[in-house]
Amino acid sequence: MTATVPPPPVLQPGGRVLGTALDPPAPSRRGRVRSRTVAAVLLVLTVAAYLLFRTDGAADSSDAASFRFFDSVRDWVDANRDTSPFFLYGFNYVRLGVRLLVDTVHGALTGLGFAGLVAAVTAIGAVLAGWRTGLLALGGFLAFGVLGLWEESVDTLVLTLSAVLLSVLIGVPLGILAARVRWVGATLRPVLDVMQIMPTFAYLAPMTLLFLIGEPAAVIATMIYAVPATIRITALGISEVPPTAVEAATALGSTRWQLLGKVRLPMARTTIALAVNQTIMLALSMVVITALIDAPGLGQNIVNALQRVNVGAAFDAGVAIVILAVVLDRITTGAARRTRLHRPARQRRTRWIVAGAALAGVVLIALVPVRETDLPAYSFAAPVNDLVGWIELHWYDVTEGLKNGISAGVLDPLETVLVTTPWWLFVAAVAAFGTLISGWRAALIAALAAAGPAALGLWQHSMQTLATVLVAIVITMAIGVAIGVFCARHDRLATGIRPLLDAAQTMPSFVYLLPAVALFGASRFTAIVAAVIFAVPPVVRLVERGLRDVPPTVVEAALSAGSTPRQLLWKVQLPMARGGLLLAANQGIVMVLAMVVVGGLVGAGALGYDVVAGFSQRELFGQGLAAGLAIVLLGILLDRLTQGFHHSKRPRG
Amino acid sequence: MTPMIEIAALWKVFGPRADRVVGTPLADLPRAELRARTGCLAAVRDVSFDVRPGEVFVVMGLSGSGKSTLVRCLTRLIEPTSGDISIGGESVRAMNPKRLRELRRRQVAMVFQHFGLLPHRSVLDNVAYGLEIQGRSRAERHRRAAETLALVGLQEHEHQYPDQLSGGMQQRVGLARALATDPEVLLFDEPFSALDPLIRRDMQDEVRRLHAEVGKTLVFITHDLAEALTLGDRIAVLRDGELVQVGTPEDLVGAPADSYVADFVRDVPRSDVLTLRWIMRDPAPGELCEDEPLSHRTVIRDAVHRVLRAERPIAVVDGTERLGVIDADQLLPALISHHRQVPV
Ligand SMILES: Nc1ncnc2c1ncn2[C@@H]1O[C@H](COP(=O)(O)OP(=O)(O)OP(=O)(O)O)[C@@H](O)[C@H]1O
Numbered sequence: 002m003t004a005t006v007p008p009p010p011v012l013q014p015g016g017r018v019l020g021t022a023l024d025p026p027a028p029s030r031r032g033r034v035r036s037r038t039v040a041a042v043l044l045v046l047t048v049a050a051y052l053l054f055r056t057d058g059a060a061d062s063s064d065a066a067s068f069r070f071f072d073s074v075r076d077w078v079d080a081n082r083d084t085s086p087f088f089l090y091g092f093n094y095v096r097l098g099v100r101l102l103v104d105t106v107h108g109a110l111t112g113l114g115f116a117g118l119v120a121a122v123t124a125i126g127a128v129l130a131g132w133r134t135g136l137l138a139l140g141g142f143l144a145f146g147v148l149g150l151w152e153e154s155v156d157t158l159v160l161t162l163s164a165v166l167l168s169v170l171i172g173v174p175l176g177i178l179a180a181r182v183r184w185v186g187a188t189l190r191p192v193l194d195v196m197q198i199m200p201t202f203a204y205l206a207p208m209t210l211l212f213l214i215g216e217p218a219a220v221i222a223t224m225i226y227a228v229p230a231t232i233r234i235t236a237l238g239i240s241e242v243p244p245t246a247v248e249a250a251t252a253l254g255s256t257r258w259q260l261l262g263k264v265r266l267p268m269a270r271t272t273i274a275l276a277v278n279q280t281i282m283l284a285l286s287m288v289v290i291t292a293l294i295d296a297p298g299l300g301q302n303i304v305n306a307l308q309r310v311n312v313g314a315a316f317d318a319g320v321a322i323v324i325l326a327v328v329l330d331r332i333t334t335g336a337a338r339r340t341r342l343h344r345p346a347r348q349r350r351t352r353w354i355v356a357g358a359a360l361a362g363v364v365l366i367a368l369v370p371v372r373e374t375d376l377p378a379y380s381f382a383a384p385v386n387d388l389v390g391w392i393e394l395h396w397y398d399v400t401e402g403l404k405n406g407i408s409a410g411v412l413d414p415l416e417t418v419l420v421t422t423p424w425w426l427f428v429a430a431v432a433a434f435g436t437l438i439s440g441w442r443a444a445l446i447a448a449l450a451a452a453g454p455a456a457l458g459l460w461q462h463s464m465q466t467l468a469t470v471l472v473a474i475v476i477t478m479a480i481g482v483a484i485g486v487f488c489a490r491h492d493r494l495a496t497g498i499r500p501l502l503d504a505a506q507t508m509p510s511f512v513y514l515l516p517a518v519a520l521f522g523a524s525r526f527t528a529i530v531a532a533v534i535f536a537v538p539p540v541v542r543l544v545e546r547g548l549r550d551v552p553p554t555v556v557e558a559a560l561s562a563g564s565t566p567r568q569l570l571w572k573v574q575l576p577m578a579r580g581g582l583l584l585a586a587n588q589g590i591v592m593v594l595a596m597v598v599v600g601g602l603v604g605a606g607a608l609g610y611d612v613v614a615g616f617s618q619r620e621l622f623g624q625g626l627a628a629g630l631a632i633v634l635l636g637i638l639l640d641r642l643t644q645g646f647h648h649s650k651r652p653r654g
Numbered sequence: 655m656t657p658m659i660e661i662a663a664l665w666k667v668f669g670p671r672a673d674r675v676v677g678t679p680l681a682d683l684p685r686a687e688l689r690a691r692t693g694c695l696a697a698v699r700d701v702s703f704d705v706r707p708g709e710v711f712v713v714m715g716l717s718g719s720g721k722s723t724l725v726r727c728l729t730r731l732i733e734p735t736s737g738d739i740s741i742g743g744e745s746v747r748a749m750n751p752k753r754l755r756e757l758r759r760r761q762v763a764m765v766f767q768h769f770g771l772l773p774h775r776s777v778l779d780n781v782a783y784g785l786e787i788q789g790r791s792r793a794e795r796h797r798r799a800a801e802t803l804a805l806v807g808l809q810e811h812e813h814q815y816p817d818q819l820s821g822g823m824q825q826r827v828g829l830a831r832a833l834a835t836d837p838e839v840l841l842f843d844e845p846f847s848a849l850d851p852l853i854r855r856d857m858q859d860e861v862r863r864l865h866a867e868v869g870k871t872l873v874f875i876t877h878d879l880a881e882a883l884t885l886g887d888r889i890a891v892l893r894d895g896e897l898v899q900v901g902t903p904e905d906l907v908g909a910p911a912d913s914y915v916a917d918f919v920r921d922v923p924r925s926d927v928l929t930l931r932w933i934m935r936d937p938a939p940g941e942l943c944e945d946e947p948l949s950h951r952t953v954i955r956d957a958v959h960r961v962l963r964a965e966r967p968i969a970v971v972d973g974t975e976r977l978g979v980i981d982a983d984q985l986l987p988a989l990i991s992h993h994r995q996v997p998v
């Protein structure tokens with residue numbers, strides 16, 4: 002669920018996210034004061050209206066019209082899956098094709114056998130990214146065997162690679178088109194925007210409807226989840242090719258295809274390699290989640306263990322996922338970095354020889370009859386469960402106090418208020434405040450999205466999820482801004498923490514549930530903790546970058562005027578970094594929502610649980626689909642409300 | 655002699671509905687007003703000139719005067735709005751895409767201000783690019799590229815990459831790339847303005863040498879007057895897209911068409927550019943002259959020695975015909991004052 006994480010810094014030198022070309026003129030002082038008054042009046046009005054009109058917050062019916070509608074859609078699809086031309090000539094073929102792809106990849110990987118696959122990954126790592134990475138890959142893949150998770154790991158790898166293959170086949174050409182053909186770019190942009198704020202869960206149910214549960218649906222959902230990044234980053238790379246080089250090649254008489262093949266693609270190759278890297282990381286993160294729709298692999302172990310709140314049992318699988326993520330990330334970033342090097346022809350030839358030798362080696366090793374079961378076995382389950390038991394025993398007061406304090410003191414009251422707000426008042430408030438923050442266009446979309454949950458008959462669950470999200474985002478921002486400010490002011494700390502942040506951003510979201518469950522058991526608060534851990538790293542990043550992007554000349558001027566460090570921070574740096582802070586809030590919110598929904602698995606209930614229940618229980622299908630839709634609407638609502646931040650209130654200067 | 659390049663009534667208008675400007679009263683508006691009224695910008699306005707084979711034709715003008723646009727129109731890197739262009743007697747605007755590519759591949763090559771080298775290719779492969787896209791074999795194009803690199807003095811650097819070279823060397827690669835396809839015409843768009851003055855002089859010498867050696871037709875864009883004067887057989891001056899004057903360096907310095915050109919050439923040391931023709935006077939009746947006359951093509955500075963030593967005025971002749979006489983009274987003002995308007 003790292004879709005909203007900004008691509009690696011190379012792609013956005015100097016905080017390019019916050020371009021200044023479209024900056025609106027700064028509002029006058031009077032305008033700002035007036036909008037503050039308007040906000041105050043609106044707030045009073047909203048509170049008064051709430052007190053007058055609040056409802057008793059009845060529980061959602063389990064038989065809303067929307068549920069019945071989705072159920073009937075499902076019934077129609079089930080009845081016509083083998084007769085309707087849509088399925089007969091469309092979706093069913095797609096399903097067969099993807100199944101074929103998955104089987105081929107699976108056959109290729111398992112055909113190598115344990116020894117062969119380990120050797121192959123080691124060789125690929127060494128050739129593409131250097132011998133250190135090769136060793137890392139070797140150790141990592143051996144570890145799958147030691148953990149007794151070899152087959153699950155291979156399954157996860159197979160699904161990930163299949164989805165990445167599809168994403169690259171579809172995404173790279175689309176990215177090129179988006180960069181080169183104006184209308185394609187203009188059409189794709191809003192679509193990608195929406196796709197990138199969609200929480201993972203929302204993709205699952207529609208996929209099962211169209212492709213049944215299982216591997217094809219999982220691969221397609223993963224592809225849909227990952228492909229926006231492929232398209233975006235490829236398009237970025239192609240459009241950043243210097244026009245001077247293109248012009249010079251045109252002046253020599255290149256055809257369009259020669260320009261693409263000999264100039265644009267080679268010059269964008271580093272960025273495209275990074276696009277593949279991002280695609281792989283996103284795909285891995287999603288593949289783990291598709292365990293919910295019956296995809297095999299490590300995700301299954303985690304889902305099963307989490308549903309039994311058995312952290313130890315999930316831990317091994319969590320470790321394996323992290324190892325897989327790190328190995329794949331290292332290999333692809335290493336390969337991307339190498340595309341930037343120039344090698345003399347001789348060295349290039351040596352590399353071919355090395356690659357050939359490695360291939361021969363792999364073939365030889367594949368013949369060695371070593372199996373994963375021959376390795377010594379080790380499992381973290383027992384020690385981890387001991388640790389969790391110890392924590393429960395000794396920290397019970399602290400964890401329980403924290404959990405209950407926040408639940409009773411903040412979460413419950415907020416939830417009550419939201420649930421008992423009449424839907425029309427909520428919509429009106431969203432529209433009014435949205436107009437103030439982001440302008441009427443965004444507010445209109447947000448208000449429509451806000452009306453959705455009521456229409457779907459999921460008001461209570463939606464507001465519960467929203468309350469959890471709001472609490473989590475406040476905590477996330479508090480922690481993230483504090484650490485970000487610290488990092489911006491202490492270089493040593495920043496360099497120390499950066500690898501940690503890097504690692505955190507490559508980790509699949511599921512993994513974050515484990516420490517939260519270990520500490521807090523299954524509850525709404527667990528989801529909040531997981532969401533905070535998940536969303537803090539990018540927030541820290543954006544805040545730090547925002548602060549560091551404050552021009553040094555301004556800081557110098559403030560210092561020479563005699564500001565204390567504290568004054569400097571509050572009066573100069575934070576106000577000037579507002580753009581970065583607000584962007585961080587926007588990103589944080591989208592990530593928090595995604596994680597809170599996943600938290601439905603570990604006791605957060607509400608919409609996330611509805612979605613999961615929809616997969617497992619036939620009679621709850623319609624509700625699950627409706628809940629998925631409600632999640633998307635919440636995502637749009639939150640994103641649009643905060644989107645105005647970085648469109649209308651970027652740092653000026 | 656038929657011209658190598660002929661340009662007639664060429665227009666390039668940027669902006670919305672640019673094609674509705676030329677041929678209407680709008681076309682007569684000054685640039686700023688046209689822009690205010692229609693949002694269109696006339697980068698090149700009604701430009702006509704010829705370039706003779708083997709000539710170095712320089713186009714000069716301030717920044718924004720439309721030089722780059724003009725030179726890109728020649729091979730339709732920028733599509734002209736109206737007018738005619740012919741190269742080697744063939745109309746460029748009538749060419750289909752295939753023929754146009756042929757033109758760019760074999761007849762006309764270009765050197766750019768920002769080099770436009772391909773960073774992922776070695777120097778040799780950069781130079782061979784033009785031949786590669788023509789489908790020449792690897793051995794042939796590498797041989798030819800190596801020859802051209804030797805011509806610009808870079809034979810040692812074949813296997814390096816552009817970012818490992820200095821700016822001057824990079825532009826030599828750009829030059830070699832343009833020469834590798836052996837075109838008839840070379841277009842230069844401010845090729846040396848990104849370089850240091852010393853290197854720039856080197857490169858100018860290089861261009862002069864190459865011109866003497868390979869004898870191509872050169873169209874050279876610059877905003878540097880000194881460069882224009884040293885390189886150009888003829889110079890065209892552009893202002894706001896319009897052609898103000900076309901002539902030899904001497905014409906420009908001696909007889910600027912208007913105050914814009916006059917401003918341009920104000921700081922040029924006249925005695926270095928003008929010939930005696932520009933400062934001689936009619937002989938007084940019965941005046942006696944030195945025995946040895948001077949050719950009217952002699953540059954003033956070269957005549958200083960003789961004129962100041964002579965006791966009497968010296969006759970200025972074209973062959974055997976006497977055009978006028980010259981003595982210290984005419985010479986000294988031209989030597990001393992840069993700013994004085996030279997009498998026409
Ligand atoms: N693609 C374009 N779209 C709109 N206007 C353009 C475009 N290209 C150039 N212009 C405008 O046309 C005018 C002439 O530009 P041009 O680049 O030809 O000038 P130049 O003489 O080469 O200047 P310089 O010496 O700075 O390179 C400028 O005012 C420029 O802003």
Ligand SMILES: [Mg+2]
Pocket residue numbers: 721722723844
């Ligand atoms: Mg120019």
